[in-house]
Amino acid sequence: MLNRLDSRESGNQAAVGGPPAKAAGPVRLGRKTKDLVKQIAPGEIAVIRHRNIDRIAAEDLVASGIRTVLNNEPSSDDKYPNRGPLMLVEAGIRLVDFPDDDLFTLLSDGDTVELRGPRLFRDGVLVATGVEQVLGDLEQRLAAQEEQIHHALAAFAENTVEHIREEGELLSGNIDLPETRTDFRDRHVLIVVRGPNYKRDLKALGAYIRDVKPILVGVDGGADAIRDAGHRPDMILGDMDSATDRTLKSGAEVIVHGYADGRAPGRQRLLDLGVEHTVLPSVGTSQDVAMLIAYEKGADLIVTVGAHFNLIEFLDKDRDGMSSTFLTRLRIGEVLIDAKGVSRLYSPGLSAGPLLLFLGAFLVLLVIVVLSSPSLADLADLIWLKLEIWLGF
Numbered sequence: 001m002l003n004r005l006d007s008r009e010s011g012n013q014a015a016v017g018g019p020p021a022k023a024a025g026p027v028r029l030g031r032k033t034k035d036l037v038k039q040i041a042p043g044e045i046a047v048i049r050h051r052n053i054d055r056i057a058a059e060d061l062v063a064s065g066i067r068t069v070l071n072n073e074p075s076s077d078d079k080y081p082n083r084g085p086l087m088l089v090e091a092g093i094r095l096v097d098f099p100d101d102d103l104f105t106l107l108s109d110g111d112t113v114e115l116r117g118p119r120l121f122r123d124g125v126l127v128a129t130g131v132e133q134v135l136g137d138l139e140q141r142l143a144a145q146e147e148q149i150h151h152a153l154a155a156f157a158e159n160t161v162e163h164i165r166e167e168g169e170l171l172s173g174n175i176d177l178p179e180t181r182t183d184f185r186d187r188h189v190l191i192v193v194r195g196p197n198y199k200r201d202l203k204a205l206g207a208y209i210r211d212v213k214p215i216l217v218g219v220d221g222g223a224d225a226i227r228d229a230g231h232r233p234d235m236i237l238g239d240m241d242s243a244t245d246r247t248l249k250s251g252a253e254v255i256v257h258g259y260a261d262g263r264a265p266g267r268q269r270l271l272d273l274g275v276e277h278t279v280l281p282s283v284g285t286s287q288d289v290a291m292l293i294a295y296e297k298g299a300d301l302i303v304t305v306g307a308h309f310n311l312i313e314f315l316d317k318d319r320d321g322m323s324s325t326f327l328t329r330l331r332i333g334e335v336l337i338d339a340k341g342v343s344r345l346y347s348p349g350l351s352a353g354p355l356l357l358f359l360g361a362f363l364v365l366l367v368i369v370v371l372s373s374p375s376l377a378d379l380a381d382l383i384w385l386k387l388e389i390w391l392g393f
Contacts (some may be wrong), residue, residue: 005119011164022114022115022116022117023045023067023068023094023114023115024112024113024114024115024385025043025044025045025046025068025111025112025113026043026045026109026110026111026112026113027045027046027047027070027107027108027111027112027113028040028041028044028045028046028047028107028109028110029047029103029104029107029109030046030047030048031048031049031104033048033053033057033060033061034056034057034060034194034221034242035051035241036048037060037063039042039065039178040064040066041065042064042065042066042067043069044066045066045069045070045113045115046061046064046066046068046069046105047070047072047103047104048069048070048071048072048073049071049072049073049104050071050073050075051073051074051075051077052069052074052075052076052077052079052080052082052084052157053075053076053082053084053085053088053375054082054084055082055083055084055087056195056196057065057084058083058084058085058088059087059196060086061088061093062087062088062091062093066093066239067092067093067094068093068094068096069088069094069095069096069114069220070096070098070101070103070115070120070130071091071095071096071097071098072098072099072101072102072104073097073099074097074099075097075133076138076141076145078141078144078145078148080099080145080149081142081145081146081149082145083142084131085138086135086138086139086142088133089133089134089135089138090135094115094132095132095133096115096118096120096130096131096132096133096250097130097131097133098120098126098128098131099130099131099228101128101129101130101234103120103236106127106128107122107127107187109136113127117132118130118131118132118307130199132274135300142257143262145378173304177280177292177293177296178255178278178280179230180255180278180293180297181251181253182215182234182235182253183297184215184293184294184297184298184299185251185298185299186298186299186301187214187215188212188213188214188215188299188300188301188302188303189214189215189217189294189299189301189302190205190208190209190214190215190216190217190289190303190304190305190339191217191219191222191290191291191294191302191303191304191305191307191321191333192216192217192218192219192222192223192225192226192233192304192305192306193219193220193222193287193290193304193305193307194219194221194222194225194242194306194308195307196306196307197306198222198225198305199225199228199229201305201306201339202229202305202306202339203225203229204339205303205305205339205362206229207391208303209231214303215294215299216232216233216235216358217233217234217236217290217294218230218233218235218236218237218243218247218252219236219237219238219286219287219290220236220237220238220239220240220241220242220243220286221243222240223236223243223247223248223250223252224242224244224247225305225306226383226387227246227247227250232250232251232252233247233250233252233289234252234253235252235253235254235255235279236248236253237254237255237257237286237289237290237293237340238256238257238266238286239256239257239258239264239265239266239286240256240266240267240269240270241266245273248270248271248273248275249275253278254270254275254276254277254278254286255277255278255279255280255289255293255322256270256278256279256280257280257282257286257289258279258280258281258282259281260281260282260283261281262281263281264279264281267279284325284327284328285323285324285325287304287307288324288325288328291304291307291328291329291332291336292328292331294331295336297333299335301335301337301338302332302335302336303335303337303338303339304338304339305337306339307325307338334354347365
């Protein structure tokens with residue numbers, strides 16, 4: 001066992017080209033990365049269990065301010081080009097995988113540990129040895145993954161065909177939707193999902209939201225993004241595992257997305273909070289259901305922020321259910337547009353504030369020019385005299 005550990009450590013040292021780096025601090029464990037990033041402090045070491053770290057998880061970990069991540073799963077299993085591990089390392093975060101050790105059994109929240117290269121110590125005792133993820137290796141792996149993308153595409157296509165057999169109602173129209181107090185008829189609808197660049201894209205749509213006033217639908221944590229951007233969600237839909245209590249109590253219409261068999265684990269949380277809600281059992285993901293509600297209720301245009309838009313984003317979710325999102329997009333068709341397209345196509349008109357500011361600056365500049373030129377000053381006096389005569393002063 002010791003020989004195996006020594007060889008793995010020397011291999012990691014060679015990969016980084018020097019002595020093993022050290023890091024120390026208390027650990028914070030989280031089986032769900034999206035929950036962990038809400039609790040962890042910058043000085044702590046994150047312990048996660050996240051196979052194939054996706055872009056959203058990487059962005060959240062970087063934003064949390066931590067410097068070290070210990071992953072109890074392979075950060076990439078080479079099934080598709082997942083950029084998450086590379087994003088972490090490029091941001092200066094150390095990433096060490098521990099696929100052979102159960103860190104959630106070996107460690108507890110608050111334990112102070114020291115990472116010497118890929119070796120993890122607690123109170124000077126070796127706990128586990130992992131595999132350091134380094135920049136050069138990750139870049140090479142990503143390039144190799146991109147060359148083999150056709151395998152992932154074939155698997156995704158096969159899974160989509162299976163979903164067409166099992167969830168044909170996504171295309172056939174046989175979906176029983178509840179009555180909603182939100183009126184979607186002939187309105188623009190903006191659906192916000194925790195997805196790639198969702199905060200940045202939502203910010204870019206500020207003028208669109210101000211001028212068009214679309215219905216704002218937050219899918220789980222997307223509802224918090226709407227509030228953080230200074231708006232209030234009209235509807236919150238999802239399994240209720242990401243939105244904060246404060247947002248759920250904001251007065252928005254709340255719909256719990258349950259399983260097709262009627263189970264809705266997220267309902268209990270709303271009962272505990274005393275929030276009025278509706279349960280909607282349905283196949284597919286919560287973002288699928290949000291799109292379908294808006295579409296079936298007569299929305300004129302559906303704009304998505306953070307929704308999964310291409311093959312890599314579908315694969316990043318690493319679950320079979322993403323095929324339903326592909327089917328949903330086929331059903332909705334031209335009514336659906338991604339936020340990136342809106343920010344490029346929508347050109348807001350000039351509002352009164354900037355226009356008045358421009359006119360004021362122009363008048364100040366004109367006065368300066370007139371006063372600095374004797375000939376223009378004489379012309380201005382003549383014009384003013386004519387105005388006095390015309391107005392009878």
